[in-house]
Amino acid sequence: MAEIDVDVLDPRAAGRRHPTPLPTAAGQESVWDYPRPPHVETADVRVTITLEGATIVDTRDVLRVLETSHPPVYYLPIEDFVPGTVVPTHGSSFCEFKGVARYYDLLVGPRTAARAAWEYPSPAPGFEVLAGRIAVYAGLVDGCTVDGEPVVPQPGGFYGGWITSNVVGPFKGGAGSSGW
Numbered sequence: 001m002a003e004i005d006v007d008v009l010d011p012r013a014a015g016r017r018h019p020t021p022l023p024t025a026a027g028q029e030s031v032w033d034y035p036r037p038p039h040v041e042t043a044d045v046r047v048t049i050t051l052e053g054a055t056i057v058d059t060r061d062v063l064r065v066l067e068t069s070h071p072p073v074y075y076l077p078i079e080d081f082v083p084g085t086v087v088p089t090h091g092s093s094f095c096e097f098k099g100v101a102r103y104y105d106l107l108v109g110p111r112t113a114a115r116a117a118w119e120y121p122s123p124a125p126g127f128e129v130l131a132g133r134i135a136v137y138a139g140l141v142d143g144c145t146v147d148g149e150p151v152v153p154q155p156g157g158f159y160g161g162w163i164t165s166n167v168v169g170p171f172k173g174g175a176g177s178s179g180w
Helices: none
Strands: 039-043 047-051 054-059 062-067 070-077 086-095 099-108 111-119 133-136 143-146
Touching (some): 039 070, 086 111
Antiparallel strands (some): 047 054, 086 099
């Protein structure tokens, strides 16, 4: 994936507070074409997540949330995870679109990926389809794949988007992107 200095703004875009979208090639999507508020769609892909060398989920029942400047966030049915690997933990957060999130630890053997997953147990109107599904921070597990392609975590550690070769940015989350 191409590196970009996210602190450099397009000089032709006076007053605009986001960078120039990178060009897309055939088969690619720009996160700058994603909507705000976000959109939920079914994804015809196979997703796997590994932790401590074990596959904790391998599913084709996938939804993705698309939001301007963010790589897609993949939501998977909780029941598709290996039993005992998803454990509720402390804390919550609030999304202005989806509502109140609750967090989960992911466990395999001696390893705990603390607060590595979240769900919206009572999603806001328009996002009800996310109920019973969790998303996972790719940077807190050993690996995530989409159709066999390893995922790169969204920069910054706050957001949970997954970057694959078919998505181009620049992506919110890195240095200098807080005003986007």
